[in-house]
Amino acid sequence: MQPRHRRPRTALFSALVASVAALVAGLIAWPGADRADAAPAVFVHPGVTVSKGQLDFTKAKLDAGAQPWKSAFDQMKAGKYADLNRTPKPRATVECGSYSNPNYGCTDEREDAIAAYTHALAWYFTRDERHAKKSIQLMDAWSAVIQDHTNSNAPLQTGWAGSSWPKAAEIIKYTYTGGWANEGRFRTMLRNVYLPEVINGSNSNGNWELTMMEAAIGISVFLEDKASYDKAMAKFRTRTAAYIYLSSDGALPKTVPSQNLDTREKIVKYWQGQSTFVTGLSQETCRDFTHTGYGISSISHIAETSRIQGQDLYGTDVGERLRQALGFHSKYQLGEAPPSWLCGGSVERGLGPVTEVGYNALHTRRGIAMTNTQKLTEQQRPAGSNNLFVAWETLTHAENPS
Structure with a gap:
């Protein structure tokens, strides 16, 4: 309902309103006032830490046997994370205390997430489908089981593992055409188990919140969640300036x-x-x-x-x-x-x-x-x-x- 008696705005009053509005807008936007950090209109995929262009650049170097990419690839392939016989070790509840003590699934979760990313990279660079399927197996195993992270290191643990999962998922979803039947369940896992644990940040040492925002932003890209992306990016800008x-x-x-x-x-x-x-x-x-x-x-x-x-x-x-x-x-x-x-x-x-x-x-x-x-x-x-x-x-x- 409009007010019954409305006083006409003077030029001075209008200018004051405009000035206050500009000040408030600036405060809300700090430190990303240039909006260089806003979510894109359309998300780019694969788009978490590594792009398709970057993957193609590396693949061309590997195909040519060039260094240092060849030695880097050989190191990756020779390690435990690229093992095609790896057996995932998911848990319904991952419990991590300070410095991962107790360690109930902490190492297993982090390393399975890194392995999923490793196999996704190995798939892209070799086109050996076994690596794509192993990456999917690892992601599926955890999305079928995990429900929660507990104890004092839960936010950091979730940030660590949650930083690797979307990197793997982005490469598999957007470069592998062999199918991923349980992708929706994996999305639900990221949305319900990981994102709520990291999106609100931390007042601990700065590396906690930075890692948590890395996970939140990567997950937001995979989920194409602009609101979560913007929220995480604002926290990241403030924390980086304070770190x-x-x-x-x-x-x-x-x-x-x-x-x-x-x-x-x-x-x-x-x-x-x-x-x-x-x-x-x-x-x-x-x-x-x-x-x-x-x-x-x-x-x-x-x-x-x-x-x-x-x-x-x-x-x-x-x-x-x-x-x-x-x-x-x-x-x-x-x-x-x-x-x-x-x-x-x-x-x-x-x-x-x-x-x-x-x-x-x-x-x-x-x-x-x-x-x-x-x-x-x-x-x-x-x-x-x-x-x-x-x-x-x-x-x-x-x-x-x-």
């Missing part, structure tokens, strides 16, 4: 509002006691490089998925934070002694096979010099798997311009 520091952020790192890190003391504690903030530093640098690597990896995977879907995050602050974090940690991973102001003069190395995707995007495609990252990436080739959610990225992304 890797740039000097342009100011005297203190950005924070995730829900964590209420509203004093310097709280921020320093959350940053593992680190009180000197320099460009490229991560929230978990002074914890160890391994967990930092998890966060860096998820940032690169999400940026890559977003690029495939038509939205380039590498040209935003995401790309700059990724570039700086890669360079900063690669330098110390290569052996340079840390200064006394950094983690008390001692860092725990172990970055893992996590540099290839970001390095390829920023160096190969965008032409940015990344001396330390290049040295570490080439030194670590062929990059294998971290047995959690990272696998075969020299094979899929080395020098890949697609």
